[in-house]
Amino acid sequence: MSPVSRRRDLVRPYVVTGGRARPSRNTLDLVTLLTAVPGRPAAALGPEARAMVELCRGGYLAVVDLAAHLALPLSVTRVLIADLLDSGHLAARNTHRPAGTPADRDTLERLLDALHAL
Amino acid sequence: MPSTLCETAYVRDSVRATVKLLVAGAFGVGKTTLIGSVSEITPLRTEEVMTQAGAAVDDLTGIEGKLTTTVALDFGRLTLGEDLALFLFGTPGQSRFLPLWQDLAHGAYGALVLADTRALQRCFDTLALVEQHGLPYVVAVNRFPDSPAHPEAEVRQALDLEAGTPLVTCDARDHTSSRSALIALVAHLHHLTGA
Ligand SMILES: Nc1nc2c(ncn2[C@@H]2O[C@H](COP(=O)(O)OP(=O)(O)O)[C@@H](O)[C@H]2O)c(=O)[nH]1
């Protein structure tokens, strides 16, 4: 018998991040939009970070878009993005509803109309 | 690694609000199919690696030797109007993926819970997770060729749904049907804000 119970608790490991488990900021939602700040050379960055900045030169991408396109685990993606925000390579646009705030009726109304029109 | 993406891979510059909805359910219930039938981008897949609690988690050196699980989640996106982007996250319903749920539920407006009448009990975990995170939800019964046709009341009872929780049926392969299921969810969320 395996000693591991099926319902074991899972936590996340971290790679490529210098061993840090947490990003330097915790405001990064999965759908936070990111873009590259013009005029910030990426040449000196590690390969993953550089690839992120390069992808973000084309426009806005969400945190999950970057994780998917670069095939990196979400947690790792987040730590790298936080670093790039700190260093000024990336800028974030917070477009999502802040956690703990009530759902916005106006947004839902527009969403509903748009889905009907789809 | 790609260094550029085609233009449609990007979120339009004019987007000022993002809405996150979860499409949740057991493996094989049709989450990816539903997202694919409404998304404007080819659904993307991302992964999270998790290791057993108690193992060293601050360093992945030697991770191969540790007990890890990879959780895949896929997502799609729809730009609605000029300034609204809807993200749909296919969310596996097993309770052992709790850490991932915390992330996914953060700021999410609600969840479409997919159920399969051939094995309704397979969505119990999903319902528990959705409720635990305080997410409002609608249940969509995905029809498969060999799905038994249970009366709605029986399904509601089996799932222990509250009277106010909408129950719809859908074919996840069909754009219009999947869109209708999403409309049912958003209408319910909208209704709740007025309550
Ligand atoms: N008949 C029928 N088949 C479906 C439906 N939704 C999904 N499927 C099929 O069920 C299988 C599993 O669907 P998938 O979307 O991968 O499930 P997931 O694991 O929840 O993402 C695929 O072969 C789909 O083609 C549906 O509404 N009706």
Ligand SMILES: [Mg+2]
């Ligand atoms: Mg899937």
